[in-house]
Amino acid sequence: MDKFHEAGIHPVAISVDSPEINERLSRSLSASADTFTFLSDPKAEVIRRYDLVHEGAGIDGQDIARPAEFLLDSSGTVRWVNLTENYWVRARPEQILEAAKALR
Amino acid sequence: MTIQRFNWQIWVGFLLSVIAFLSYPLIFVRFPVTRDFPWANLLLFGIAAALLLVGVRRAFAPERRRRSKIAGSVLATLGVLILGFFVFAILIVSRWLPVSHGAPQIGQKAPDFSLADTNSRTVSLSELLATPINGTTPKGVLLIFYRGYW
Numbered sequence: 117m118d119k120f121h122e123a124g125i126h127p128v129a130i131s132v133d134s135p136e137i138n139e140r141l142s143r144s145l146s147a148s149a150d151t152f153t154f155l156s157d158p159k160a161e162v163i164r165r166y167d168l169v170h171e172g173a174g175i176d177g178q179d180i181a182r183p184a185e186f187l188l189d190s191s192g193t194v195r196w197v198n199l200t201e202n203y204w205v206r207a208r209p210e211q212i213l214e215a216a217k218a219l220r
Numbered sequence: 221m222t223i224q225r226f227n228w229q230i231w232v233g234f235l236l237s238v239i240a241f242l243s244y245p246l247i248f249v250r251f252p253v254t255r256d257f258p259w260a261n262l263l264l265f266g267i268a269a270a271l272l273l274v275g276v277r278r279a280f281a282p283e284r285r286r287r288s289k290i291a292g293s294v295l296a297t298l299g300v301l302i303l304g305f306f307v308f309a310i311l312i313v314s315r316w317l318p319v320s321h322g323a324p325q326i327g328q329k330a331p332d333f334s335l336a337d338t339n340s341r342t343v344s345l346s347e348l349l350a351t352p353i354n355g356t357t358p359k360g361v362l363l364i365f366y367r368g369y370w
Contacts, residue, residue, distance in 0.1 A: 120362060121272065121353050121354065123358065123359065124353055124356070124358050124359030125353075125358065125359060125360050125361065125362050126348050126349075126351065126353065126358050126360075126361045126362065127344075127361075127362045127364065128265075128348060128361055128362060128363050128364065129364045129366060130335065130363060130364065130365050130366070131365070131366050131367065131368030131369075131370055132368050133368040135336050135338050135339070135340045137368075137369055138337075138338045139338040139339075140279070142338055149303070153337055153343060153348065154337060154338050155335035155336065155337055155343060156335055156336045156337075157335050157343070159335075162248060162331075162333040162335060163365060165331050165333065166320075166322075166323055166324060166330075166331065166363050166365065167318075167320045167321065167322030167323045168318075168320055168323060169318065170317060170318055171318070172302040172364070173367070174367075176369075177358060180343055180367050180368055181330060181365040181366060181367060181368070182317045182318055182320065182365070182367075183317075183365060183366055183367060184320065184323065184363075184364075184365045185362065185363065185364050186324060186330060186362070186363040187361075187362050187363075188330050188360050188361045188362075188363065189344075189359065189360045190357065190358060190359060190360055191329075191349075192329050192330050192332070192345065192346070192349055192361075193327065193328065193329055193330070194324045194326050194327065194328050194330055195326065195360065196325055196326065197324070197325065199320055199323060200317070201315055201317060202314045202315050202317075203314045203317060203367065204249055204255060204310065204314050205255060205256050207254055212308065212362060214359065216362075219360045220359065
């Protein structure tokens with residue numbers, strides 16, 4: 117997804133997965149994932165701070181993140197947000213790139 | 221002795237209900253038009269149900285053997301169970317998400333954090349906001365929270 121970098125956006129993916137799993141995931145996603153930064157939040161601390169904990173929804177009943185996307189401007193202020201009501205339905209890259217046009 | 225014709229409707233109907241189920245996570249979820257509402261899968265289930273109905277009627281025709289009736293009932297029941305599980309898993313469970321009233325809203329500052337990247341190096345949000353992209357200051361950062369692979 118070089119389109120994000122073209123738009124001046126750093127894509128950052130956050131989950132409870134370990135750095136090792138993220139490493140495997142980012143490699144399996146091939147070239148498109150090069151621009152993504154995968155971050156590991158195994159205890160869901162940041163996920164909790166963002167009020168995105170889905171309690172006990174992990175395969176072994178662990179707390180995981182509910183899907184959510186936030187577009188921040190360079191000051192770290194939220195400019196666009198998507199809190200889906202159905203976890204199959206995520207934000208589309210086009211939606212995010214459209215929202216990114218408003219960033220300076 | 222009568223030669224019974226193969227009750228293809230029951231088998232195709234059953235197979236189609238399996239396909240209707242699996243094609244959502246494997247294929248249709250990739251395309252927004254078939255993902256946001258699984259109409260393509262429900263259409264396949266509809267065809268499957270029609271075939272199963274015809275198949276069951278054939279299986280219970282007076283000249284058919286008992287084995288054919290049993291197979292017909294079992295396959296039709298499994299088909300219905302697959303549809304039920306599809307509706308439950310794809311349309312109901314996927315909506316059991318917390319409301320997240322406390323999530324950062326538009327206009328609010330996103331809380332800073334530090335987390336380990338794939339090389340176990342600690343990266344902070346403020347660092348990411350300041351990391352140049354192709355030599356220019358970034359316009360922003362996209363945070364994607366996801367369920368993970370566990």
